[in-house]
Amino acid sequence: MFERLAELVIRRSRLILVVAVVALALMGAAGVGAFGKLLGGGFDDPASQSTRAGEVIGEKFGGETNLVLLVRAPGGRVDAPAARQHGRALVAGLRKEQGLENVISYWDTDHPDLRSGDAREALVLAHVKGDETQQDETAKSIIETWTGDYLGALTVRAGGGTAVGDDIGTQVGKDLVLAEAIAVPITLILLLFVFGSAVAALLPLVIGVFAVMGTFAELFLLGSVTEVSVFSVNLTTALGLGLGIDYALLMVSRFREQLAAGESVEDAVRLTVHTAGRTVAFSAATVAAALAALLVFPQYFLRSFGYAGIGVVAIAAVSTLLVMPALFVVLGHRVNAGRLPWLNRARSDHRESGWGRLARTVMRRPALTALPVLAVLLLAASPLLGITFGTPDERVLPEDAQSRQVASVLEEKFNGSDEAALHVVIDGPVDRTPLQSYALTLSELGGVARVETSTGTYTDGRPAAAGTGNAALGRPDAQRINVVSALPPKSDRAQDLVEKVRAVTPPDGSRPLVGGVDAALVDSKDSIGGRLPLAVTLVALTTFLLLFLFTGSIVQPLRALLLNLISLGATLGVMTWIFQDGNLSSVLGFTAQPMPVTMTVLMFCVAFGLSMDYEVFVTSRIKELHDLGSDNESAVANGLGRTGRIVSAAACLLAVTFFAFGTAELSFLQVFGLGSGLAILIDAVAVRGVLVPAAMRLLGRSAWYAPRFLRRFHERYGLSETGPAPRPAAVPEPAPGAPYPKDPTRV
Template sequence: MFAILVALTTRRTRLVLAGTAVLVVLGALLGSTAFGKLQTGGFDDPRSDSSRAVDVLDAHFHGRANVLLLVTARVGEVDDPRVVAAGRAVAADLAAQPGARDVVSYWSGAGSALRSQDRRSALVVASVADDDDASDVVKRYASRAFDPPEVTVEPGGAAAINNDIGDQVSSDLAVAESIAIPITLVLLVVAFAGVVAALLPLAVGLLGMVGGLAILAVIGSVTDVSIFAVNLTSALGLGLGIDYSLLMVSRFREELAAGHDRASAVSITVRSAGRTIFFSGATVVVSLVVMLLFPPFFLRSMAYAGISVTVVAVLAAVVVLPALLMVLGERVNAWHVGGLIGLVRRRRQKAPKAAPEAAESAFWRRVASTVMAHPVLTGLPVIVILLVLAAPFLHVQFGTPDDRVLRPGAAASRTVGDALRERFPADLSGSMEVVVQQDGRGALDPAALSAYANTLSRLPDVARVDYALGTVVRGSQTAPPNATSVRFRAAGDDLLQVVPAVDYASTQARALVHATRALPAPSGSTVLVGGAPAVLVDGRSAIGDRLPLALGLIALATFVLLFLFTGSVLLPVKAILLNGLCTCAVFGAAVWIFSDGHLSGLLDFTPGPLDTSMPVLLFCIAFGLSMDYEVFLLSRIKEVRDTGASNVEAVATGLARVGRIVSTAAALLAVTFVAFATSSVRFIQMFGVGTALAIVLDATLIRGVLVPAFMRVAGGANWWAPGPLRVLHRRFGLHEHVEDVPQPVAAPPAPRDSATADTPVRSSGPAHQP
């Protein structure tokens, strides 16, 4: 396969670049339509009991009450005659909007539950089933298109939250990219000491982003895709494109410095670095595929985005980038940047000619040598540090995203949510919807319905129960049937709204869901429990039930891939354990920061429980990127080991040769993710900061300390495998080999701006994997 790629990029260069240009234009046009096809939400299990309850509500009850208008008197109270007239006018205006159904307000006789405790605000509630209609309604009131002089009107509820989060994600993405791309370009220029060489990784990264968005647009046309997948597309596309390009460009410049002509340099680069990139991409894809096992389409969307971006980044790096290098040749070193790097290099040039090993990183060789001289003394403190970081995860709490994922004051839905929690007797947005379906016998008998509602109201932590026959508090009827009863009965089914007295994400609320489901259903009926607390319970169950299978599959696939690459049984196990330890440390740090709120002032967010899907997402992304760097490092160590070097020498030389590339790639990739800390959406901040932390920990403590320490302690056992597996590896394993290429007659001195190469310069002999 790599021989075909070499022929394609060296002999059909113009065809490759012309085809790429056409695909980029088409991809940009297609990708620009992606936002209109993506959706908010996607955190629930569509096959769960709570989702079935939503389906019944949509079919028979015009959906959930997803639009709340907070109407606040500018002067006086909500019962003042002028405010009453204004409130009724707001309700009438909402009822006149397309798609608005079952409009209920405090002024229509819904009772004091829709009035704030200070009597200055009240609610107008409606169901708007169509997402576009709901978005239009929210935008109407957010823009003050209807705002009587006596009151202010602010939109809230699920529709407003979804609308505000979607708008915020789009604007935050633009801000993150405006920060990440310039900083990345500067760091690339510093790393390569040349503008042309620095632009190539950035170009490949942008290709990954464009290709990923185009594929998301296609997938979004046939299935549900979360809008949050765009963030992963942006960060991972840019990051992986840069990672892989660093390897390719560094290797190409090295081969030019060794005296190869451009065709030979491209050939060696594709067959060595390209092979590593192909294999690294496979390990990332394996880590992402397991997210397809989970029901929430938020996670499946992240899998779609991650897999698409990784495939595009790999193809761009092993096909498009070599064609560009073939065109550039020596001009890849053009537009040299001096400064401190130039001064350092000029000093080196005045020194006597160095041995081949001088091209290695002296810093990373010293690190490896120091660690292996004292593996236990250096390794154990790092393990302790990672375990301390992981400790907060022991008290993790989970939730589903609500308005509190937005910064205070960032959107009207957050303002309304805060008002509901602080000024109203109970938070309607956290209520449970209990649907009683009759088994073909007509409506439930009023006495049986009343008895069931009374039983529900007596459950611990229930503030009240609203249903067709009125309102019940602790078994006592506090309000008779009124104008709201019409929205609680339809097509022979009954809806009971159970309003908890506690936060929906609390342990008590989850216990209330289980207690409600444990109650016997009224005779001849089936009960479905939905609403925010039930969605959280079902979401935790959906993740937890499939988590062992996902972890097992990712461990098995990783083991098989690394075994095929190394022929070792121990090294894949080592990689899985160390990557798992790093991921646990990231989980703990995420709880410490975003749940315990230790950096809430700096990052400006409201602390809260972690979304149930985020640990899975963080694990898959962090594990995949860790395996990326594992392959980079093991390829170098294996290369040296295959020449007959000792275990200690192989590890030290391998880290010295690849350490600079891994650390540079990690720094650049961390920048693209940490830029999401500027987001106004809490779980996007957590995703960015958590992934950046995982990358930094992996490139420093894991690759720099624990890998050398582990391999020093294991010694010769690093490369052990039972006899049958050795036979299997000889037959099916991935053996590093670069076919003969014309050797340079003489290797000239390395150019001034080729110091990014992390491998020894060789003037003869086959080129090896970077």
Template sequence: MIGHCTRWATDRSRLVLGLALFLCVAAGLLGAGVKQDLLPGGFVVPSAESTRAQELLAERFGSGEPSVVIVVGTPAGADDPATRDRGTRLTADLAARPGVAQATSYWSLGGPASLRAGRGDSALLFVQLRGDESEVIDATRELMADYGTSYAGLPLSYGGRGPVSVETTDQTQRDLVRAELIIIPVTLIVLVLVFRGLVAATLPLLLGLLSIVGTLAVLRVLTWFTDVSVFAMNMTTGLGLGLGIDYSLFIISRFREELARGASPREAIGTTLRTAGRTVVFSAVTVILCLAAMLLFPMYFLRSFAYAGIAVVLLAMVAAITVLPAVLYLLGPRVDRWSLRRRAPRPVERGMWHRIATVVMRRPLPVATGVVVLLGLLAWPFLGIKVGFAGAQALPRDAGSHRVHDILADDYPSREAQSLTVVADRTGDPAGRRADVAGYAATLSRLPHVTRVDSLAGSYVDGAPLPGTEHAPTAARFAAPDATWLSVVPSVEPFTDDGRQLVRDVRATAAPFDVAVGGPSAQLEDAVDGLLAKLPWALGVIAVSLFGLLFLLTGSVVVPLKAFVLNLLSLSATFGSMVWIFQDGHLVAALGGFVVTGYIVVTMPIMIFCIAFGLSMDYEVFLLSRIKEEYDATGDNTAAVAHGLERTGSIVSAAALLVGIVFLSFLSSDVIFMKMLGLGLALAVLLDATVVRGALVPAFMRLAGRANWWAPGPLRRLHARFGLRESDPEPTVTPVPQPAGHR
């Protein structure tokens, strides 16, 4: 493959660039409207019990978790006759809207105290919308636009699932534009300093933009077949620029190195692609395997990041070994045009990274011990991690749905909008089983952290029926032919340990019929179970595939094991730091301010692990390929480590710095878990490129000595036949006349 790329880049360079331009324009036209088809959800497990409960509620009762929660201001009091009349008309008006399955309110339900604020200055109205997530978002936008901020003099504020989705989508798009305005100029400045030239510095950005445009087109096509998260666009920008920079750094640096040795542009391209180009391909495969592990998880939020990540890595890799070499071939020595004054290259033995490796390998045990202890201390807070869902609290405090969340938390302690729903299908005639329903509701109402249970048989508190509720007209909403449901109103927040324990208690309570338990805390419990069930498989896929790939690269079983353990150690430190910052609430002001929720969004650790592990292995491949090349040439393990680190250290550290800048731009986001994703990935990359590569790798490789390269006899023979080597000879390419300027 590398030989074909060399021939295409040199013999048909203008054709390659023409095709790339055509495909870029076509992809840009296709992907231009992708943001309209992306969705902000994807955190729930489609096959879980809580999802089944939600589907049954919608199908059999036209009810479920409210799509929109409206806080209706009542300056004259919720029970004022004029207010009651306007509230009743508003409820009826909403119920008659197309696409509305059900609308209920304080006034339509007979004035239950739980739907009136403690201060009496507001009351609640719930709207259940029909359709899938995309249809609910569109209907919510229309509803909010039509009714605005007041109805007949009553102030309106919107919260709940629909408004959170609308505001999250809008906020994400604003954040993405702001991040791009930060990334591109800052990255260009750093690239100029790294390459010490304007022409060479612009090439990584162009490669990254090609990857981003192509990936947006891929995401647009995927939306025709499956749900795709709106946050995949952030991943597309981050990884597209990051890997475009990474791969360009290695390709351009090797090309310039070959030109400096006196090679012609054609010879330099051939050598570059046989060495750095082959490593780029190998590195891209390792990143793709790590990202592909997210496809095993059931939430489309995680799967969307896998779709975007795999597409952008593939496109960055293909562009790096086809488009970039064609550009470099046409530029030739002019790649250094408009360059700053460059320092003369130092001998390898006098380089900074060579000196660092030498110092570390003189005392490898104390260095390794100290660094491991430091990373262990950073990882310690991770033992206390708590998880939850991204809801209104992920948005800024001034977002409308966040304000409604705070009002519900402060003025409505019964958590009415966060109730558990217990749905029973195929029960027979519900009216004939009223006694069974009453007994079951009474039992559930005795559970800890239950405020009230509403059912067909009435409402129950602490095992006793509330007088007058057993025959209330509103009790009829809990009945359908051959089905019934109960609402368990909690006294605790859903995304807490007590909220999750309540789910387990409800599910453990004996019921007179088969039930499915849903609601926010049940969805979280099912999400955690779903992630934990797939996590061993994802880890297994990553471990086995990367072990095999690194074995093919190094011929060793020790080096892949060492790489896996060190990556786990550095990622544990990253996770601990994220818990300390975002869950425990440290450095809030320094990071631009955010709401401390007391938990980590449940999908974030999985996502950061897969992406950061892939990027870490990306740098591991570049380092090991150079170390192995030196070791094969000299047989000296210590010298090979020092020389390999010197050859790649400055490039890897520059790449990590640039990727870190890209991800740190996510800190400008006003969505809290995007801040966490950006900081987590930046910290993981920078830790890996400095502490791990600069200290732990040389220390452990010095301690292991020649055992680094050990493998059992059968595996050695396997590697001798199928192993990958950066310096494998390639067929000589027949010279062709050079374009003008290539002298």
């Protein structure tokens, strides 16, 4: 297959490049429209009880409170005549907004729970209509219009779910601009040093542009027929450039190596496509398999990263296998044009590379060198024993964010928050007496401040002194019950309360649905946790199958999976130690809280895929040398010697892109960026440099074992076709950026 592909590229190189340029223009034109199709949110399971509760409340009660306006009377009390007059004017103006409904305030109800203990602040509660994207747009307009000083008498600040979402969206934009402003220039400079010439350094950008533009076009098409998160754009740009660097570095290095060995341009292209091209194809398949696991989750936030990840990997691989060889044919030896003069330093061509020497050192004492590394990685993974999970809330924002400040005031000065309450809805008629009995039982649960219904307000198992109900909570065909908690939102006790409320026996013939922020967190964790075993199993099985087809061994896939899990465990443990336990919080500027469940799953899949990317890079060269007759130790040392520099250079370049997210002010972006970058470096250095050669030495010949029937299967279906035998290189592969000998066939 790869031989035929190489011949096609050699014969039709210019035509392929013309078609590629046209395809890029078409993909760019379609991709521009993607941003109008992508949605915000997507963190909740649409089939969960909390989501269904929100739908019923939206249909029959005008929606849950998702916007809280904190109104302060700077010069006095909110009950003062002037403050009351201006407060009612504020509420009247808000009720005229088309995107708001269920607007209630302290000045309408005189409800004491809508006024702070010192009477200087009052609340206006409202529901922002529409889906999550429409809510974001409406909330932004409302906040810009109504917050700040109002008539010189009141100060208005916005909080609640939609305000937090608006602040997060704004901060994400700022953080990404800063991260890209840091990562892109550094990456471009490093590309020049790694490749050693301006022309070669531009090749990864070519692949990256194809991958990003093609994936934008894919997201445009998918966004037209299903829900796709706008956050998938971030993975597209980061992974597109990263894979462009990985694949281009592998292909360019092999092409240069063959040119240096005296091959003609055409033969060098043939060998490059058959060896490095085959590696790229398998590498892309393993990365795509890891990211495809995201498709099993019901949250379209995670599924969207699966769509984007599979698309960007596939397009990067196809571009590498078609466009890159075509450019090699056209450029020939000019691929080394524009060399940096300060990198044209002399280098002994007979020295063994540092990675090769490291591999031989490890294999001489495999247990002695591997055990300390394993001990460090297992120690790093130990914080996972105490890991807890949560979902992003106002605490991911910097402390000066308006919605976070409002949340702090609500917690300190108000007796529970309706926006953070558990919303129980019964979709059907309920008689007054059973409803009262149900509400009284709910009010007796530990941590409940009060229970509000259409029949009255209840505390500690008895009616409140006022004894009046909220008629807006009752309908002939439905009832809504607000269980206001005195517990910190999203705490373990708040989550336990959700389970206790759901366990209370409801009125006969009714099936209550429990919603609210704490219920949504419980449902999200249950949903992701329930699908996680399936996702992990699919990743393991597909990775095992692909690596078996690649190597013909059943031991190599098991070795790769085990080492990758160890390195990922260490990464997740370090992230838990930092972000959950609060270490380095003063340096990075975040608030310690449970690990974000969606970002943790995303980081695992991305890091696992990239780890398998480097696994294939190294194993492919080891297997190639092994198949040519080298003994196991020589194949490992020489294979790692030839690919170690490629893997380490690619890892450093890609890690720069992810580490740039460490400058973000949103903590969940810091988790994703720092975790992914750390996973890449651990894999490239500790796993590829030490654990792989140690494992290969300990396994010996059994490293390539497969039962006879599987060997026959691999001979028939595995991609191990015989290609053009590579001519033995005259010299070892030069380091990235070092000069290559002049082609003796050229005048």
